[in-house]
Amino acid sequence: MRLNNISKIANNFLLQAGVFILVAGFALQTCRGQSNTVVTGIGTIGIQTTVNYTLGYTFTVGIQSFIINALGFYDWGLQHGSSFADTAVPVGLWDSSGNLLASTTVPLNGTVVGDFRYELISSPVTLAADTTYYLGAFYASGASDMTPFADTGATTDPDIILGDGALSTANTLTFPTASSSYDEGFFGPNATYLQAAPEPSVYALLSIMGGLLGMFCWRRKRAV
Numbered sequence: 099m100r101l102n103n104i105s106k107i108a109n110n111f112l113l114q115a116g117v118f119i120l121v122a123g124f125a126l127q128t129c130r131g132q133s134n135t136v137v138t139g140i141g142t143i144g145i146q147t148t149v150n151y152t153l154g155y156t157f158t159v160g161i162q163s164f165i166i167n168a169l170g171f172y173d174w175g176l177q178h179g180s181s182f183a184d185t186a187v188p189v190g191l192w193d194s195s196g197n198l199l200a201s202t203t204v205p206l207n208g209t210v211v212g213d214f215r216y217e218l219i220s221s222p223v224t225l226a227a228d229t230t231y232y233l234g235a236f237y238a239s240g241a242s243d244m245t246p247f248a249d250t251g252a253t254t255d256p257d258i259i260l261g262d263g264a265l266s267t268a269n270t271l272t273f274p275t276a277s278s279s280y281d282e283g284f285f286g287p288n289a290t291y292l293q294a295a296p297e298p299s300v301y302a303l304l305s306i307m308g309g310l311l312g313m314f315c316w317r318r319k320r321a322v
Contacts, residue, residue, distance in 0.1 A: 154234030156261030170216035
């Protein structure tokens with residue numbers, strides 16, 4: 099009788115462990131579908147109204163890679179009852195070598211998230227962990243779009259580390275040069291991202307472990 103009780107306890111434990119593994123795998127997949135933004139808040143701001151500049155900032159990805167799926171720009175008017183933007187805004191994403199990874203033009207009716215408008219990019223881009231990237235938005239001559247900079251520092255998702263501000267004076271959307279003299283950053287551009295999926299080997303390992311646990315429990319039950 100005592101051996102039977104011990105066997106039942108062991109079987110229950112293994113079944114619970116198997117359920118935990120399956121739930122963990124589902125949670126990993128669910129987290130992948132949650133969208134975040136690079137900049138979550140711009141704090142106390144001043145307004146930069148320079149035109150014909152590409153303005154932005156650098157940021158470094160944390161310990162886990164993620165997937166950029168949309169680019170956006172700060173619409174000052176969303177805090178004041180109406181859109182302040184009077185023209186669509188080109189936004190770009192570059193690596194630290196100046197290679198353009200993604201770009202889009204965000205329309206005046208772009209999807210609103212917080213104080214930013216966004217447009218999906220045609221091909222989502224995976225950003226590597228522990229790697230620095232650049233975001234920039236081009237503000238054309240005559241545009242009244244305002245580009246904020248944070249006097250007290252912008253806030254970001256915990257997966258992001260902000261770097262310096264960056265700008266280019268070229269008359270088009272261009273890779274902006276970072277400088278410590280722009281340490282407050284120009285937080286006009288922004289991006290949304292998804293957590294990258296774990297390696298297929300992680301899911302495979304979870305599946306194998308769950309299967310082995312289930313088989314072990316079945317064989318133990320038959321043997322009792």
